[in-house]
Structures are given as C-alpha cells and as structure tokens.
Amino acid sequence: MPSINSYADIFRDWEGLNEAALRSPEVQASIETERLSLVESMTEIQSLKGRQDELTALRQEVTQKLSAAIVKGKEVAIRVRSVVRGKIGPRSERLVHFKVAPIRKRTRKPAAAVKLPLAETAETPAAEPAG
Numbered sequence: 001m002p003s004i005n006s007y008a009d010i011f012r013d014w015e016g017l018n019e020a021a022l023r024s025p026e027v028q029a030s031i032e033t034e035r036l037s038l039v040e041s042m043t044e045i046q047s048l049k050g051r052q053d054e055l056t057a058l059r060q061e062v063t064q065k066l067s068a069a070i071v072k073g074k075e076v077a078i079r080v081r082s083v084v085r086g087k088i089g090p091r092s093e094r095l096v097h098f099k100v101a102p103i104r105k106r107t108r109k110p111a112a113a114v115k116l117p118l119a120e121t122a123e124t125p126a127a128e129p130a131g
Contacts, residue, residue: 007049014042 004010021028021035028035084098095102 007045011042011045014038018042 004013018035018038021031081098081100085095085100088094090103093102
C-alpha cells in the first residue's frame with residue numbers, strides 16, 4: 001500500500017474503505033463495530049478540518065487588523081512626539097527621553113595642518129654633484 005500523507009488522500013481512502021465494507025455483506029457483520037468507529041473518526045476529522053480552515057481564515061483576518069493597528073499606532077506615536085517637541089522645545093535635551101533628537105549646535109572639526117601632496121615633494125630637484 002503506498003504511503004498517503006495529505007488530508008484529502010487519507011479521507012478518500014477511508015471513504016473508499018467504508019463503501020467497500022458497506023458493499024460486502026459477507027464481512028459487514030464482523031467489521032461493523034470497526035466500520036462505525038471509522039465513520040465516527042471521519043465525522044470528527046471533518047469537523048476538526050472545518051474548524052482548522054475557519055481558524056486559518058480568522059488568523060489571516062486578525063493579521064490584517066493587527067497590521068492596520070500598527071500603522072495607526074505609528075501615526076499616533078509621531079503625533080505624540082510632535083506635541084512633546086512643541087511643549088518642551090525643539091532644543092531640549094529631555095526630548096531624548098521620548099526618542100526624539102533635539103536640535104543641537106554643529107560641532108566643527110579642527111582645521112588640519114596643510115600637507116603637501118607626495119607628488120610635489122618628489123619633484124624637488126636634488127643637488128647635483130659638480131662634474
């Protein structure tokens with residue numbers, strides 16, 4: 001018997017087994033208890049599979065709602081930071097507490113000493129011996 005893994009294949013196999021049992025009166029009496037258990041299992045599996053599909057759809061719906069709520073929350077967070085910046089001033093270091101960069105003075109880099117490029121120093125003529 002080949003290996004069956006998918007839900008649909010398993011269910012089709014069990015339905016075929018149930019139909020074969022119903023069409024075989026010579027063995028039907030001896031396997032009736034097992035056949036009824038199989039039918040009960042099939043009913044339970046159908047119910048659980050339906051619930052699983054429903055939950056998949058609900059999960060997708062909740063994921064969409066969650067994404068929308070995150071977008072809305074980000075917009076509100078921007079507004080809150082904006083109001084805080086307006087209330088305590090754009091230069092206040094307290095803005096760092098709200099994860100807002102305050103306006104600061106620019107720091108200037110110290111002027112570096114002027115260096116001559118290497119090409120100019122190599123071209124200086126060396127003293128030639130008299131000769």
